[in-house]
Amino acid sequence: xxxxxxxxxxxxxxxxxxxxxxxxxxxxxxxxxxxxxxxxxxxxxxxxxxxxxxxxxxxxxxxxxxxxxxxxxxxxxxxxxxxxxxxxxxxxxxxxxxxxxxxxxxxxxxxxxxxxxxxxxxxxxxxxxxxxxxxxxxxxxxxxxxxxxxxxxxxx
Numbered sequence: 001x002x003x004x005x006x007x008x009x010x011x012x013x014x015x016x017x018x019x020x021x022x023x024x025x026x027x028x029x030x031x032x033x034x035x036x037x038x039x040x041x042x043x044x045x046x047x048x049x050x051x052x053x054x055x056x057x058x059x060x061x062x063x064x065x066x067x068x069x070x071x072x073x074x075x076x077x078x079x080x081x082x083x084x085x086x087x088x089x090x091x092x093x094x095x096x097x098x099x100x101x102x103x104x105x106x107x108x109x110x111x112x113x114x115x116x117x118x119x120x121x122x123x124x125x126x127x128x129x130x131x132x133x134x135x136x137x138x139x140x141x142x143x144x145x146x147x148x149x150x151x152x153x154x155x156x
Contacts, residue, residue, distance in 0.1 A: 001155075002080035003033065003136075005126040007115040010068035011108070013037075018071050021101055021114065024087060025075055029147040033136045035073040040066050048129055060110065072130045078148060078155050081123060084116045 006025070008018050026032070040048075045065050052058045077083055089096030093106025093113070106113050117123035127136075141147075148155035 001076050001078055002120065002123070003074055003076050003127060004081045004084050004117045004123050005130065006073050006075055006084060008071040009065060009111070009113055009115060010070060011111040012113045013069055013071065017105055017113065024101065025084070028077070028083065028087065030075040030077045030080065030084070031141060033074040033076050033138070034131050035071065037069055037071050039069050042066050044129060048126060064110065074127055074131060074136055081117055081120065085118065088114050088116050
């Protein structure tokens with residue numbers, strides 16, 4: 001199982017899409033380990049998006065992500081990072097395929113609704129920025145055996 005950090009960005013909350021987006025992940029079979037609404041302060045945004053510091057869009061990104069509340073969550077699934085990123089769609093809503101979150105709900109190339117970790121290393125770093133270890137809940141789901149085939153060595 002792989003954890004990923006997902007942020008429903010300001011435009012997702014301002015457009016009242018949080019529930020629909022969260023439902024997509026639950027419908028797919030992701031397990032919610034942590035979830036909270038928050039206002040990202042500038043210092044946290046600078047730490048999270050520091051890899052983009054020298055890019056021309058960096059100031060706009062910081063302004064956007066700190067402009068309004070967000071929902072931050074840790075989700076878990078088999079191959080969770082790749083699956084979540086596929087569900088999110090291409091970064092720019094205008095290029096995202098229908099059926100993806102950005103493809104169904106976004107047109108903007110700036111306001112792209114959602115962030116998801118792009119690697120296990122990024123997920124570990126990002127999760128640590130937003131959640132303390134004891135805030136991640138581990139629990140058994142009653143429907144787990146219907147989400148994955150556990151007949152082999154690894155869940156499929």
